Amino acid sequence: MNTIPRPSATQPNAALYRRLESRVRSYSRAMPREFASASGPWMMDSQGGRYLDFLSGCSTLNYGHNHPVLKKALLDYIERDGIAHSLDLHTEAKTTFLEEFDATILKPRGLSYKAMFTGPTGTNAVEAALKLARKVTGRHHVIAFTNGFHGMTLGALACTGNAGKRGGAGIPLSHVSHEPFDGYYGPKVDTADLLRQRLEDPSSGLDAPAAILLETVQGEGGLNVASPRWLRKIAAIAKDHGALLIVDDIQAGCGRTGSFFSFEEAAIVPDIVTMAKSLSGMGLPFALTLIQPNLDVWDPGEHNGTFRGNCHAFVTATASLRNFWGDPAFSQDLQRRSQFLAERLEAIAAACDVPAQVKGRGMIRGIDVGSGARASAITAAAFELGIVIETSGPHDEVVKVLAPLTIDDDVFANGLDLLAHAFRSTGTQPLDAAA
Structure with a gap:
């Protein structure tokens, strides 16, 4: 399993955000870093850490960050x-x-x-x-x-x-x-x-x-x-x-x-x-x-x-x-990449210690692990490995992958390897584990 270089877990200006930003903030609570730049599928924080973006601005960055x-x-x-x-x-x-x-x-x-x-x-x-x-x-x-x-x-x-x-x-x-x-x-x-x-x-x-x-x-x-x-x-x-x-x-x-x-x-x-x-x-x-x-x-x-x-x-x-x-090759490659994602998620779900189901279509897919606590534990573990990712569903029970549509195959495969590791590392945690 490859790893993505990351900094320490400290958050610069955390006190500033608590003092001046509304409590309504949400994503930053699960991913407490101060991001400074981004390119393609990567986000970099102010301490030099690099993260693979499987959130894509909640499908706002289908072509990645700052496409040239x-x-x-x-x-x-x-x-x-x-x-x-x-x-x-x-x-x-x-x-x-x-x-x-x-x-x-x-x-x-x-x-x-x-x-x-x-x-x-x-x-x-x-x-x-x-x-x-x-x-x-x-x-x-x-x-x-x-x-x-x-x-x-x-x-x-x-x-x-x-x-x-x-x-x-x-x-x-x-x-x-x-x-x-x-x-x-x-x-x-x-x-x-x-x-x-x-x-x-x-x-x-x-x-x-x-x-x-x-x-x-x-x-x-x-x-x-x-x-x-x-x-x-x-x-x-x-x-x-x-x-x-x-x-x-x-x-x-x-x-x-x-x-x-x-x-x-x-x-x-x-x-x-x-x-x-x-x-x-x-x-x-x-x-x-x-x-x-x-x-x-x-x-x-x-x-x-x-x-x-x-x-x-x-x-x-x-x-x-x-x-x-304007290029038919893009749509064709998108179909191939979607199939790759489906196959990899099916393999991850099959290896889970608890019942898990792959859901979604195309490049909007994820794995339902039946518990919001478990899904949150998985996404937290993934973040510690350098993956920015979120959950969805009525109980936040689905680990949701929204990688850029343009992501390179090797980068995509590496990211899914890390996600699989996050699933394995949390598989024995009880359902009531803290999110």
């Missing part, structure tokens, strides 16, 4: 005094992005969405989608799903299932029901059929929905994967009942599941798609709500946001589309 092609595009743009902020004024950067997105992503897939630039985060994109669905249909109710995660602002939070997140709202979260996701009751129960039955029963108490909102792979909810058949059924239910189908592709999109959009495998065409995270290519804030042209019923300025014109993000997003998605 994207970095050069941004530096060149800044050097020539390119416009940084423009509200929604037309700029060369926006024009170039729209042209590239249409030519490289939409047209080859037979899609004709209109682009709505929202505020810079995924929850902004979801809020816009919900507002538009209610405006178009005249209905209030939205159907979301168990274990779904859609953001932290009130509308998106109402659609989120996690009780801990919902509890921070301080007010009732209304006009949303959470129906069972695919597989929620096990493989023998088709929850799409249950939803159709509920909607067709006038005494079920389920109001006619404005929208059905879902993730094809539930990134925060435990890497639960919706089957193509289930997704097609849900799409048909939405159409039959006058609801808009919204696919939240914020974490699972931009190649994370193996194709640019996570819903391509199911051969469905959502009415609305929300995107963010890796859309900019290198971690710059950028969110997008894609809407079918006939749904574009907004009045000018009816929904807006100060930072909806992030030209720096347009530049790096355009460069990522050209450099990666």
Whole structure:
């Protein structure tokens, strides 16, 4: 097993962060280092330690840190005094992005969405989608799903299932029901059929929905994967009942599941798609709500946001589309790398001392070890070996791997070797071990 050079476990400025930063911070609690620089799959801390990033900004850095092609595009743009902020004024950067997105992503897939630039985060994109669905249909109710995660602002939070997140709202979260996701009751129960039955029963108490909102792979909810058949059924239910189908592709999109959009495998065409995270290519804030042209019923300025014109993000997003998605070899290599990850995780799960199950699809996969305490112990052990990694699921019971899509094979293999060691080193710990 190779090792990654790391420094001592001390955290510079720990007292400063405790004194001046809100208690709401989370990732830094499990990974108490002060990071100073990053390149490709690597992060370096202020004491000279190097860490392999299997978190990737929670799927915000699909192409790794500071990819040289994207970095050069941004530096060149800044050097020539390119416009940084423009509200929604037309700029060369926006024009170039729209042209590239249409030519490289939409047209080859037979899609004709209109682009709505929202505020810079995924929850902004979801809020816009919900507002538009209610405006178009005249209905209030939205159907979301168990274990779904859609953001932290009130509308998106109402659609989120996690009780801990919902509890921070301080007010009732209304006009949303959470129906069972695919597989929620096990493989023998088709929850799409249950939803159709509920909607067709006038005494079920389920109001006619404005929208059905879902993730094809539930990134925060435990890497639960919706089957193509289930997704097609849900799409048909939405159409039959006058609801808009919204696919939240914020974490699972931009190649994370193996194709640019996570819903391509199911051969469905959502009415609305929300995107963010890796859309900019290198971690710059950028969110997008894609809407079918006939749904574009907004009045000018009816929904807006100060930072909806992030030209720096347009530049790096355009460069990522050209450099990666304009080349079929990238998609082919992504399929190979996804298969490699699946095989390695299956081997790790098979060697576990407790029941373990591989979950996810493409390059968004992990291992369910049945206990949040055990998963936290594994990720803590992995961090001590130099791996930045997180958990997911309703009890944080899934060790979740979000390596860059561009990671070199030998680096990837080394990182998975270290992760396997972390699993082995914690395998005999009791389930109630401290996280």
